[in-house]
Amino acid sequence: MNNTLIEAELPTELAAQAQAFVAAGWATDFNDLLAEALRRFLESHEASVTESFIKDDIEWGLHGRD
Amino acid sequence: MEETDQRPPLVVCDAGPLIHLDEVGCLDLLADFPVVLVPGEVWREAQRHRPSVLVQSVVTLRQLTSTRPVPPALAAMARLLSLHAGEMEALRVALEHDPALLLTDDTAARLAARNLLIRAHGTLGILLRAIRRGQRSKDELIEVLRELPKKSTLHLKRSLLDDVIREAERLP
Numbered sequence: 001m002n003n004t005l006i007e008a009e010l011p012t013e014l015a016a017q018a019q020a021f022v023a024a025g026w027a028t029d030f031n032d033l034l035a036e037a038l039r040r041f042l043e044s045h046e047a048s049v050t051e052s053f054i055k056d057d058i059e060w061g062l063h064g065r066d
Numbered sequence: 067m068e069e070t071d072q073r074p075p076l077v078v079c080d081a082g083p084l085i086h087l088d089e090v091g092c093l094d095l096l097a098d099f100p101v102v103l104v105p106g107e108v109w110r111e112a113q114r115h116r117p118s119v120l121v122q123s124v125v126t127l128r129q130l131t132s133t134r135p136v137p138p139a140l141a142a143m144a145r146l147l148s149l150h151a152g153e154m155e156a157l158r159v160a161l162e163h164d165p166a167l168l169l170t171d172d173t174a175a176r177l178a179a180r181n182l183l184i185r186a187h188g189t190l191g192i193l194l195r196a197i198r199r200g201q202r203s204k205d206e207l208i209e210v211l212r213e214l215p216k217k218s219t220l221h222l223k224r225s226l227l228d229d230v231i232r233e234a235e236r237l238p
Contacts, residue, residue: 037148044147044174047223053176054226057187058233061194065072066167 075167075185076101078160079127081111081152082171084119086189086220090210094124095196103163105155106131132158143181147174160184171220189220190230197237208234 010018018033027033077099084104087093096102104112104127112119120127136144136158144154153175160168161182168179168186179186193210196202202210211231214220 040148044177046173049177050173051223051226053173053188054190054222054230057191058194058230060187061191062198062233062237064195064198066074 074099075165076103076163077167077169078103078105078156078163079108080156080168080170080172080175081108081115082220083169083189083192084108084112084127085116086171086218087192088116088119088122089218089220090193090214092193092196092202092210093119093122095192095201096127097125098199098201099167102127103159103166104129105152105159107152107155111152130159131155132162134158134162137161139182140178143178147178149174149178153178157182157184160186189218190222194230194234197234204234204237
């Protein structure tokens with residue numbers, strides 16, 4: 001697998017929680033944890049699903065009854 | 067609840083719509099609903115990210131915290147979709163106040179809502195509804211939509227926002 005080096009700023013508290021999670025042995029290392037978190041986020045926020053919800057909002061907003 | 071019912075429903079708010087509506091000066095649109103419930107965890111998120119939402123006087127927000135056990139279906143959904151604490155509590159409160167309308171801008175939370183048979187809409191729905199309900203004129207609302215990328219932290223693909231604006235412009 002090819003890897004890309006990225007630089008990111010994280011909220012201090014969130015980074016500390018993630019480091020504690022890794023230190024407790026729940027993830028191989030910080031990189032793996034970040035990759036897994038990103039993968040899960042992208043899976044659950046698939047663009048087509050988001051778009052379908054926006055279309056629902058348009059329909060309800062403009063033509064709903066309540 | 068069937069959308070044929072014309073009465074505005076009780077709403078349960080996640081943090082996103084509270085913050086995004088306030089960013090574009092439209093928090094007052096929530097005053098059209100009989101009750102706006104804000105779960106405790108969502109309240110704390112709003113306190114962290116946009117405390118002004120909680121001290122305004124345009125809409126009454128009722129803070130509440132669920133004391134009942136988390137339904138197993140919701141617990142499973144929260145794990146599957148990696149829901150945040152606020153999203154999970156909003157879903158839980160919506161389940162407890164069936165047939166409430168959940169307001170959330172999070173796709174995962176909306177997926178969970180769909181699976182749990184909870185009606186859910188987001189900030190865009192509330193904004194567009196304002197035209198239908200006579201809370202804003204079409205022109206006023208289209209201006210809000212145009213300013214959305216500059217004024218709001220709601221992330222939306224530009225082409226999709228253009229579609230939304232076109233739909234609004236088509237109204238008589």
